[in-house]
Amino acid sequence: NASGTCSAIVTYTAPAGTDNCPGATTTQTAGLGSGSSFPTGSTTETYKVTDASGNTATCSFTVTVTDTENPTITCPSNISSVATSATGATVSYSTPSGTDNCPTVTTTQTAGLASGSTFPIGTTTNSFTATDAAGNAASCSFNVTIEGVAPVINCPANISVNTDANICGAVVSYAATETTGIPVSTITYDLAPGSTFNTGTTTVTATATNAVGSDQCSFTVTVTDNTPPDAQCQNITIGIGANGSVSITSADVDYGSSDNCGIGSMSVSPNSFSCANTGANSVTLTITDVNNNTATCTATVTIEDSQPPVAACLNPTAQLDASGQASVSNADVFDAANSSDNCGAPYPVFVTPNTFDCSNLGANTVTLQIIDLAGNTALCNATVTVVDDTAPTVVCKNTTVTLNSQGQATLQPIEVFDSGSDNCGNVNLESVTPNSFDCSNTGNTTVTLTVNDG
CATH class of the missing domain: 2.60.40 (Immunoglobulin-like)
Known part of the structure; x- marks a missing residue:
């Protein structure tokens, strides 16, 4: 066939009949003449020769025109769109239609989705093929790309809570939200909801991720310890010291005080006592935890003087x-x-x-x-x-002594002792003075009797 047409100009030598007698004529009885435009397919060409006597003869041949020209088909340009849901987006396009040099051409879609379909996120290749009656074919393709939407995450407001009972922290739950991303995003946290948070301020970061991208936001969780300590006191008895004073410490009256976050300090007041405080004294124990919460309890401190005195004696x-x-x-x-x-x-x-x-x-x-x-x-x-410094008493009696032949005489204490007494009973004769006499002593002589109680 000729390019762009569904036919071909065919030239051939027209048959010419011969006969034994002059006057034969040749005519074409079917087909097209040489130089005509022959349609695709087979055309039978028939010629008849007639002589002068009316005798005839015929011959035929075929002219075959083959269509070897492919159809033409043009696809639209690649299409890009943004997903409107997790399933993608609806896309319409002009469906390609093939053309051909011959009238009959069929266009079919061999890949992809029809116009007006919901195209998934990603790239879909749409292919079309145009086929003519002769079986010649041509194809085209274009892409439909559906882009997802990156997430936009929303964090909750900053959270403030008090400590839970009996722990130095709090279990805190929360949730970030994200409704923009297509496909649906997954939200993760650097600290999972329901975690136990210590006292103070902790920053939590939430991340939303889908196939397109990710987004982050942050918020704070502040846990405040407002739980006072549990102050427990015990009564004590303590002896006063040798110096007349005594001191106590907070540990002396503490009976197992506790706090959920730990005890920072303890103090007791009053903590020093003197002899004037013997007996029962009320004291206050103050417990301060590490977060400056306080609690008090009272105890009775009984001051006893069990210190014996120091005795010193005189020797009278x-x-x-x-x-x-x-x-x-x-x-x-x-x-x-x-x-x-x-x-x-x-x-x-x-x-x-x-x-x-x-x-x-x-x-x-x-x-x-x-x-x-x-x-x-x-x-x-x-x-x-x-x-015994009391002297004994003694009563003397007069006595007479006689000089011996030598003119001498001796006087014994007993001779002048009449009677005696003493506070301790015994009177001992000690001496009499003078106790010897001679002729010069004739007459009366005064003598002294000495006694003792020893």
């Missing part, structure tokens, strides 16, 4: 009286200047033994007990020296 001398008796008082033995107590001056209670007689002459050990205002006692030992 006891003089037996005329009846041979002597005694000492507490004051005689109590050394007030050197005795002491942490809570004031002690005083004596008793001394034992405190009475003496002639059998106790000399050194005697006695014990003094002293007591302080709290009833604490102490002992000390003293030496009481019992002395």
